[in-house]
Amino acid sequence: MVRALSVTALGLLALLCWFTCEPVQAGKILVTPMDGSHWLSLKILVEELSQRGHEVVVLVPETSILIGSSGNYITKSFAVPYTSAELNFNLNNVRKQALEKPPDIRSLFTNFGNLVKFVNLQVKGCEMLLYNETLMKSLGETGFDALLSDPFLPCGTIIAQKFSLPTIYFLRGIPCRLDEAAAKCPSPPSFVPRFFTGYSDKMSFAQRINNVIMTTVEPFLCQTMFATFDELGSRYLKKDTTYKELLSHGAIWLLRYDFTLEYPKPIMPNIVQIGGINCAKRDPLSKELEEFVNGSGEHGFVVFTLGSMVSKLPEAKARVFFEAFKQIPQRATDTDAVDLSFQFLPHPEPQAPEVFQRVSTRVSRPPRWMQGHPKVKAFITHGGSHGIYEGICNGVPMVMLPLFGDQGDNVQRLVSRGVAESLSIYDLSTEKLLVALKKVISEKSYKEKMTKLSAIHRDRPIEPLDLAVFWTEFVMRHKGAEHLKPAAHELNWIQYHSLDVIGFLLLILVTVIFVTVKSCMFCFRKCFRKTQKKKKE
Amino acid sequence: MVRALSVTALGLLALLCWFTCEPVQAGKILVTPMDGSHWLSLKILVEELSQRGHEVVVLVPETSILIGSSGNYITKSFAVPYTSAELNFNLNNVRKQALEKPPDIRSLFTNFGNLVKFVNLQVKGCEMLLYNETLMKSLGETGFDALLSDPFLPCGTIIAQKFSLPTIYFLRGIPCRLDEAAAKCPSPPSFVPRFFTGYSDKMSFAQRINNVIMTTVEPFLCQTMFATFDELGSRYLKKDTTYKELLSHGAIWLLRYDFTLEYPKPIMPNIVQIGGINCAKRDPLSKELEEFVNGSGEHGFVVFTLGSMVSKLPEAKARVFFEAFKQIPQRATDTDAVDLSFQFLPHPEPQAPEVFQRVSTRVSRPPRWMQGHPKVKAFITHGGSHGIYEGICNGVPMVMLPLFGDQGDNVQRLVSRGVAESLSIYDLSTEKLLVALKKVISEKSYKEKMTKLSAIHRDRPIEPLDLAVFWTEFVMRHKGAEHLKPAAHELNWIQYHSLDVIGFLLLILVTVIFVTVKSCMFCFRKCFRKTQKKKKE
CATH class of the missing domain: 3.40.50.2000 (Glycogen Phosphorylase B;)
Incomplete structure (x- = not known):
């Protein structure tokens, strides 16, 4: 009932706006x-x-x-x-x-x-x-x-x-x-x-x-x-x-x-x-991506990106991810440009076709909002603010590999909230990645905390x-x-911080103390001399 | 066209809210x-x-x-x-x-x-x-x-x-x-x-x-x-x-x-x-008030209040207002409880019936929003935040008579913006009131600045x-x-202002300077003695 009222109110607001808004x-x-x-x-x-x-x-x-x-x-x-x-x-x-x-x-x-x-x-x-x-x-x-x-x-x-x-x-x-x-x-x-x-x-x-x-x-x-x-x-x-x-x-x-x-x-x-x-934007998925998503079943899938600036990984690094993705029940895909499948296609392995189907999306690049798709179980990201908000908006726990800029700070913020795990890209191994991935996917607290954070983020008046x-x-x-x-x-820096005023007040204070002390000493000396004089007399 | 789009957007938002809002x-x-x-x-x-x-x-x-x-x-x-x-x-x-x-x-x-x-x-x-x-x-x-x-x-x-x-x-x-x-x-x-x-x-x-x-x-x-x-x-x-x-x-x-x-x-x-x-609230006016408003013609009317806490003025003070209201072309009414007519009815003057019609509203107390009625030319107020916002919302210039609390500060803020004149209630005279009233009503700048302030105030996303x-x-x-x-x-007060950190850093700085100076002096003395020794030799 209350929700109905709120919606009606917003609708009325829209109507009212027609007449009254600037x-x-x-x-x-x-x-x-x-x-x-x-x-x-x-x-x-x-x-x-x-x-x-x-x-x-x-x-x-x-x-x-x-x-x-x-x-x-x-x-x-x-x-x-x-x-x-x-x-x-x-x-x-x-x-x-x-x-x-x-x-x-x-x-x-x-x-x-x-x-x-x-x-x-x-x-x-x-x-x-x-x-x-x-x-x-x-x-x-x-x-x-x-x-x-x-x-x-x-x-x-x-x-x-x-x-x-x-x-x-x-x-x-x-x-x-x-x-x-x-x-x-x-x-x-x-x-x-x-x-x-x-x-x-x-x-x-x-x-x-x-x-x-x-x-x-x-x-x-x-x-x-x-x-x-x-x-x-x-x-x-x-x-x-x-x-x-x-x-x-x-x-x-x-x-x-x-x-x-x-x-x-x-x-x-x-x-x-x-x-x-x-x-906000949610363009529809291509047919191939729809199949990829639906085929992921109850395990869902993980999304991987290192941001729009990292278009290709050195082979050894790419293999770390590829090997990890082969060992988890989730499917894996990448947004942005780190196209693992593209890198690995020239080197087919025995299990390549099956893995390829599970790990990659060859024809169409997944849109960025896939990072926050309802079936995503974890999001592996460098911690750029765009990806992070896709994750927060949709309540997806993250494994984070900060590269440069504000990413280290962003990652720290999410890790401290208990919704992400952080790894170093430079010494990353398949084992480390697997441990972190399994942690954020299977330990309930990550998803729970992220769902709460997401609810708070989305609960806004406009x-x-x-x-x-x-x-x-x-x-x-x-x-x-x-x-x-x-x-x-x-104001200049000194004025902004009231340093001129504080300096002035301190000066007055010091002067007052100085004058008081000097006056007291003067009086004291006068009295003391008189007493001495009297004694002498 | 753009306004239509904005309204449609708000309407859609309302609809969307039905499905997505918390x-x-x-x-x-x-x-x-x-x-x-x-x-x-x-x-x-x-x-x-x-x-x-x-x-x-x-x-x-x-x-x-x-x-x-x-x-x-x-x-x-x-x-x-x-x-x-x-x-x-x-x-x-x-x-x-x-x-x-x-x-x-x-x-x-x-x-x-x-x-x-x-x-x-x-x-x-x-x-x-x-x-x-x-x-x-x-x-x-x-x-x-x-x-x-x-x-x-x-x-x-x-x-x-x-x-x-x-x-x-x-x-x-x-x-x-x-x-x-x-x-x-x-x-x-x-x-x-x-x-x-x-x-x-x-x-x-x-x-x-x-x-x-x-x-x-x-x-x-x-x-x-x-x-x-x-x-x-x-x-x-x-x-x-x-x-x-x-x-x-x-x-x-x-x-x-x-x-x-x-x-x-x-x-x-x-x-x-x-x-x-x-x-926000705009209850309809009583028939008597409607007549009062419509009868005010092109000159409009002024509204007077000293807030909900001042229910009655000393007679001398009330007369100051009454006399001023008799001399302006605008009608005058009061919200809250300063009922001038009520105070003056027991003392009918020759012109009372006509003035009474122009100055007062005997039967029904005007609602507070009358302070911001489109036909109000000026609002005489003590500067309470409620009345002030009625004035700002509706772009009404003010004559202000601060009494206590935050009113002095409120008045200062509006006067500094050029949308109000300030007077002291304790030494108020009919002349002073008339000068201020005529100023805010006839000098265009007050109304223009207030209209601009009002537009800014009302232009808000929610x-x-x-x-x-x-x-x-x-x-x-x-x-x-x-x-x-x-x-x-x-954090406590000292920590909040980083005074402990600043103190610590100053201590280190002083220590470093002290040690450096002492070391230099030590070296200097050593060298100096050696030179003196040599000289002596």
Whole structure:
């Protein structure tokens, strides 16, 4: 009865909205995406905005990994000074680093070095875009209402400044926590673990020390990472600026997490959580995949991916997975590009046809949402935020093999919630994989905890995609979201932390104490002398 | 077209919800309200929950100002050790203080003193409730799913602990900022003005100093204010506890503001803004009021209230308003209880009948939503949060006369946004009132800014009442909202601010410097001696 009432209420709300809601004017949105897996969820929002009647223009570098054109939105491509080969070389380094070396303190620096190289490459692309006069002129003349930008790449913020566009950011986070710094969001290091530390929100004293040190180091990391961009921004806009300063003009931050993945922490009024935005789409399965799924019977199947960036595994690594999949009663398939069957087909083994039928899907690549199919018993993943949310949305326990970026932290979060097991890819063996797989599949607690987490995640007043669309349109309607911008933006670091006030109050305190003590000593001496004089007399 | 799509989408969402949404089980909710105007909006949520099929039990003190029984929910009354006269005496003191004395530093202390007296009175009531064994036994046996509590009065938190009930708080804020402290919400004093200061979010250095001092004083104010309750809580629960500690167990904080009233500031994941929740209801007007409204013509009318706590004005004060209303082209009416006509009827003046028709509504009391009627040209208010939101919801500029509590701060917020004028009630004259009234009615900027503020306020993805219901039901479904609770609750004050870590790092730094300097001096001395020796040789 209550459910009926709720549905009726929502229906009535829809009807009421027809008469009372702020009418949504179709507008023009410029999109500056980040290439690679980041694009996967931004694309969902872009397509939705387009379907709601807005004119969406996406800026695409000519050398792009994943961003393609579409009938749903307009793309404008721009030349970049690097080739696909150069881009891939950079990415291959990242992959190699992740797959073959044990994670240690050096990997942090190597990761960071790779990140800086990647950013520098993109800054070169950005420069080409900004100084592409024809394109920039046409963009300027279009009269956009807002800019939708993935701020992992800084180019959007310069364009926003150039054309005075209110901006909506769409991201999972910037590694050196520049997003929180730019949004003036407090982030106490006592319970908000820093990127790459792998800590939970409950830290030991030693971990808190490291976390505070990391907090102190972060601004310098940011400075190094975006140094070339700071220079480009200042040069192009003809004023002394930094990426942090440009970022701080953002109207709304759409953050691709919620508190089933992330630990609870302070947020700002213009930070909106849209974790799970990528779970919505459910294209139908191909006939072959339907057969694969139905044929898996009561045992179901496991899904394997190392993300859109790992398209091929070294043979030895691939064999580890293949051997493990042969020994479990579940069927196995892979989304993304790690096509085990493709790798193993040239080497048929005696049991190949049967295993092939169980392990692979030759013709059609399974869609990503297969990661959360109701019959999936476990999901083997690198811990990218998209895959993780497919798992959370559908309550699938995971075996996780973090590679780089935020993945180590993501994995830590799910392991600490008891819904996943973590393994290292670099020294992975079939036995280790089998132990972990059997654990998450047969031990009930994993599935139970994941089902609970999933229920909490899905129990929300409004869907993440609708929320993202709402706030994008809000910014378009009101030319920003000024009422959500804290006055902290007008304070420098010392003022923000009230250090000037504390210093001033301490100074007064010290002065008062000093004067009091001196006065007392003076009086004491006077009295003492008088007493001595009297004694002498 | 786009609007049609949005509505269709919402409709589809409603349909989809039928199949996918977490089914809402009808549950049992215990409500511990705060008397007076606080009840006005909590009542809206209580009635809505009841209409959605939940069994709602409201605990009502026998001596109550506004909380009454209703067919929509169950009330359980309990004896209290004070009479209506005693309660009114206390409230009269507050009124008198506000109406007749100029606001200065002493009024802060007097206000605070009155508050402490009020809390102490309520604590006595709470004690009677807790030791009312029959009632408590019956409550314990009911098996409630959640407690909905206005934490301005502390009793609810003890009951929640006693029966292990997950709790939803419903409030505008606790004067000494105990709500933010209990929710572990950072609140930098550099841009978050403290209660009673009347500062905006943009403070001068001197104001920031005062704000920091106020921040330091707040915990002691809280301690004083709730001292009797700390004692009662500890005694009843048989463990050493404080109100802050008990409050910190709350699952969700429903806060009756949004950022069209409040300045943007950090929030926590379990803080939900439901500002404007009181604007929804629109009961039809009586025939007499319809005539009053329609008869006001193009000039419209002004509405006057000093809140539910001021039922009668001293004659001199009332005359100030009456005289002003006679001189403006707008008609005037009053909601709440300041019935000017009633006060002036015993003294008929020559123009009384005509003025009476223009100024008053004798038979039926205008409903509160008249404060935001489309034909209202200005709203004269004391700045209570309910009236303010009626004004914001409907875009009505205001003339504000703050009396006590959060009203001074509320008024400051609206004046700083250019949508209201502020006056002091204690030295109010007809001339001053006329100037302010004419200003907000005829100067376009007030109406324009208010219309913009209103548009922003009403442009939200979900209505505040639906949001409040959602989170209440969420807490009932999941027995709390543990995933939104920050780990900060496990840290003490020193740990939360990382003072132990900073101290430790400073100690190491000092030690390293000390050892380095000592070593250098040692080496220097060694070398120096050798050189001297050589020289001597």
